[in-house]
Amino acid sequence: MHDVVRRSALPGRSQSSHDKMARGLGYFSLALGIAELVAPGAICRAAGVKGLETVVRGYGAREIATGIAILGSHDPEPWIWTRVAGDLADIATVATGVQQDNQSKGRSTLALATLAAVTLIDLACANGLNAEKGNRKTAIRDYSRRSGFPKGLQAASGAARDFQIPDDMRTPELLRPWDRGGGKA
């Protein structure tokens, strides 16, 4: 059969692979955010930067908020873009905080590479979600012949005028200013 619907969803699911990816990123945000909040020192050491514990705590709060938003919203796309922006802030922070000793440099390089990879995943997810929204313009259909009245609109107009409106849904005669010239029948 001629297939015109965008088949972005996984078989038997309402969600696409990008929706699933977004959820994964949501949980990732939560986990990372909690780590940044409770152990900013360890995170700084792993990234080879110093003295940025307060900044990292702030980023932790950001990650948690983004994670909650991704998991709770029915359209995660804007929040994935928020993650992309956050990735860039992370990269900038590590890049400016690099220490001069070799061990730290090595760690920072690894951290930057990891962040770059995560950014690419976020970008792929955000772009994928965006593409799935589809191009409405190409999908507009013409329903201008679907009146729903087999005998035509003319015949239908007022065809049920004799329908007895139940008492509980009738407006009392006195309150019908629009009807019989002010209420007096």
Place this chain on the structure above:
Amino acid sequence: MKALVWHGTTDIRCDSVPDPSIEHERDAIIKVTSCAICGSDLHLYDHFMPGMKSGDVMGHETMGEIVEVGPAARKSLKVGDRVVIPFTIICGECEQCRRGNFSVCETTNRNKDLADKAFGHTTAGLFGYTHLTGGYPGGQAEYLRVPFADATHIKVPDGIPDEKLLFLSDIFPTGWQAAVQCDIQPTDTVAIWGCGPVGQMTIRSAVLLGARQVIAIDRLPERLSMAKAGGAIMINFEEENVVERLNELTGGKGPEKCIDAVGLEAHATGSVDSMYDRAKQAMMLETDRPHVLREMMYVCRPAGILSIPGVYGGLLDKIPLGAVMNKGLTIRTGQTHVNRWTDDLLNRVLENQIDPSFVITHTEPLERGPEMYKTFRDKQDGCIKVVLKPGMNGGLHA
């Protein structure tokens, strides 16, 4: 059997679940031949309505054939009967049912205490629609257990396609009640917000009931074109100022009757109140986005009627009750009392006064249901109404 199962926000899957069986003597089991996705299902899919649990079976617009009947339902049903199942589960005996107020049946909600807490007093049990209304498994499935089946059914004759009958379960009587409770007079202008399936049925009902002028408001061109086909004047709220246009079309006095067929997920392009709602909704300080309600209350003619079939779930902010009170507006709302209208509406279908199948744009096998939720929610591919058929191969469009 296969069924569409809710797993979380925007996560619906076609899963294998146990077949239903008779649990109570008033039950019946039907083999589903057709079911549909409703705008109300989208509130669950997007998870704006509280009270869903992972594993719940979706769906409340269903028809099929009786395959099993409990002993106490045999007086009105037998195996082989063709039935449409109303989305409201009704006992047919309580004080509300006897008055025809079926959607607030006092007996069928098996989670009464939850509903008592949320709404003050319980309402009817509903199929596939949150634990606040009983947590009953829904009909987007191969089989459906119908509780209180001796009352909860609409018998339909053979020889007419499902497509013409299925919507007796919900959207057709919903559109009808929305228009009927406006008490339409031949001089009335009826303005209808929302040209989704409910809006489309409301437009047809208002035309049949003889409104002088029917005005339909939406932003999607394909939905507006279908509204126009049904006899409505179109307003695209993204291109025109709704209040100005409505006043223009009514000699500056506003429409006598206003109908909200949109509900709690209303869009509003760049208006201050909509940004306010979205922010508050995100912070969980407000559950619904009542942009349409505000607009109606404001533009409605004094002494007019506001009819609200659109679904709201909880607490709403910045409602101009001053306008409602001072203009003396009447508000009528509610889940639809389906069985109150269906005998009459079935006759209108049989007499060819109306053919509700006009609204169907997609027919798909049940297995594709989850994807169709997304297509319907995002209005892709010109989608207005999706019908799902267990056991069907391939798919049909428009």
